[in-house]
Each structure stands twice: as structure tokens, then as C-alpha cells.
Amino acid sequence: MNYSLIFMFFIQNTVGRRQLSLQTGASITIPCHYDIKYVQHKKYWCYNAGAAFNYCRILSYGNTTKDRVTVTDYPAQSLFTLTMRDLQSGDTGMYWCAVEIGGITELDDHKDLYLTVQSDPNLSVVERRVSGQEGGSVSVQCLYSAVYQKEQKQWCRSKDWSCYTVGRTNTSQNSAVQISDDGRRSFSVEMSGLQQSDAGWYWCKTGDLQIPVHLTVREANSAFRDSAVEPTEPVQFCLARN
Structure with missing residues (x-):
């Protein structure tokens, strides 16, 4: 190159x-x-x-x-x-x-x-592009290797790097973020009561590692229009292992 x-x-x-x-x-x-x-x-x-x-x-x-x-x-x-x-x-x-x-x-x-x-990443996500409808919910599954089992798990918004930790956090009057760690090398993020302002880039984070995820929020009762800002690319499905 x-x-x-x-x-x-x-x-x-x-x-x-x-x-x-x-x-x-x-x-x-x-x-x-x-x-x-x-x-x-x-x-x-x-x-x-x-x-x-x-x-x-x-x-x-x-x-x-x-x-x-x-x-x-x-x-x-x-x-x-x-x-x-x-x-x-x-x-x-x-x-x-x-x-x-x-x-x-x-x-x-x-x-x-x-x-x-x-060959075996220490942090990955099942889907790096997710979408949900306004007022609805969306889930993201983040996979981590055993060495990160005791590290703090977070969901961070990219534009201002505001982060949410395990548990439930109300982000506004209507939306909320729920993070659950199963203790078996996977934690899930659920965003409910989605608003248009929730759309954008986020990061799954554990310890010193992050992986980006893009969220699209569709208008309520509208047909799907993919407004993701990233170029189209194959979604990689990979498991984090030891």
C-alpha cells in the first residue's frame, strides 16, 4: 500500500x-x-x-x-x-x-x-447494523472472551461518548437503556422507547476494547428506509473465544 x-x-x-x-x-x-x-x-x-x-x-x-x-x-x-x-x-x-x-x-x-x-477477536457483536421503529425497541448482543468476564460492560454513544453500564438507565422521558451481562461471555443491550434522536453510532465496550454499532430509527408506521450512514458491507458473525 x-x-x-x-x-x-x-x-x-x-x-x-x-x-x-x-x-x-x-x-x-x-x-x-x-x-x-x-x-x-x-x-x-x-x-x-x-x-x-x-x-x-x-x-x-x-x-x-x-x-x-x-x-x-x-x-x-x-x-x-x-x-x-x-x-x-x-x-x-x-x-x-x-x-x-x-x-x-x-x-x-x-x-x-x-x-x-x-483469528479469534476478544470482543465482537452479532450485528453491527441494527434498526428499530420509533417508540419501539432494539437489542444488540455483544460477545467477549473469558479474560474480560470481570471487566465493566458498557454501551457508549459515539458522538459525545456518554456511556451506560449494566442495569437500567432512563435516557429521556420515553427512552431507556437496559444492559444485562449473562456472565458467560455475552452481554446484551436493549434500547426501548426509541426516538429519532437515538439514531446514530454506538460502541459496545468492555475493559479497554470497543466495537462500533450503527442504529437506525424508522418513523412510526412507516415503511423501512435504511438511513444508515455507513457503506453497505457484509455483516460479520463471529464469536469471541479464549
Whole structure:
């Protein structure tokens, strides 16, 4: 894979590094949020930026596909997504969501991700795209390996990184989040009383691992219209094992 190099600076942020454990041969779509003031700026997906902390190896630019990587910008939602296909062990490493500002690429510390590609991922989901009707409910099943059995289980909203833990949490007058851990390497998330504002990206999280999930909320009594912001990709069904 050919790289372009771009110099950069870092913004300090208190949110820690995100780590993903992904299955060999799978595809993954990851959301990258940005401030609305950067809506007209160039977006990048970079590799191994943490090696020297002063340059970025660009894998793909916004709204382009390069080799196995596609970056798609959604200005109306102040986010871009990147899709990596046919993941291999050699793809393991540090990656960054980046925005070019004044000719310099700005990397936000809370948007760095460390990807580990292996045959048996330590965290996965049964479905990475789910949908429900307004006023209804939707469930997500998150699978984890035995080493994470005692770690805290969470469901986090991507755009503001607000997280819910095991138990029931009322998110508004009508909607609620219920997280249940069966203690046998699986925890489930149920969102009920869905509202249009609940639509978007979320992360299943346990310990230091996360995996993204996209939620579509359909209008009540309407035909299904898939408004997911990610490119169409095969859904990967994988079990987390020791």
C-alpha cells in the first residue's frame, strides 16, 4: 500500500485510546466525529501516526477509495466514516481520524484507535447494523472472551461518548437503556422507547476494547428506509473465544 506523508500537530484530550479486536478477513466501518466548523476541511484516515508523533501516513482521503480503505464524509452529521476491508494481521497498529486545518493535519487524541487483527477477536457483536421503529425497541448482543468476564460492560454513544453500564438507565422521558451481562461471555443491550434522536453510532465496550454499532430509527408506521450512514458491507458473525 502506497502512503502519502503529512505533518501534523496534536490536540490534548482527556478521553483515552480506543482499542478494537477484529477478526481476520472481516470488514469494519468506524465513525469519526468532528466539529461542525471543520465541515469544509479535508478528512483523512492515517496509519501509524503514533510512531514518531509528527507525521501521518495517509491511507485514504475523504470521499475516496484507496486499495482496501474507503473514507466517506457526511457533512450534515459532522462525521466521516472509514471502512477497511479484508483485514489481515499486518493491519494491526495505530490509526487516526484526521482533519486538515490551515495546511496542517490536526489529530485529536480521542480519535486514535489501536486495531488488533486476529483469528479469534476478544470482543465482537452479532450485528453491527441494527434498526428499530420509533417508540419501539432494539437489542444488540455483544460477545467477549473469558479474560474480560470481570471487566465493566458498557454501551457508549459515539458522538459525545456518554456511556451506560449494566442495569437500567432512563435516557429521556420515553427512552431507556437496559444492559444485562449473562456472565458467560455475552452481554446484551436493549434500547426501548426509541426516538429519532437515538439514531446514530454506538460502541459496545468492555475493559479497554470497543466495537462500533450503527442504529437506525424508522418513523412510526412507516415503511423501512435504511438511513444508515455507513457503506453497505457484509455483516460479520463471529464469536469471541479464549
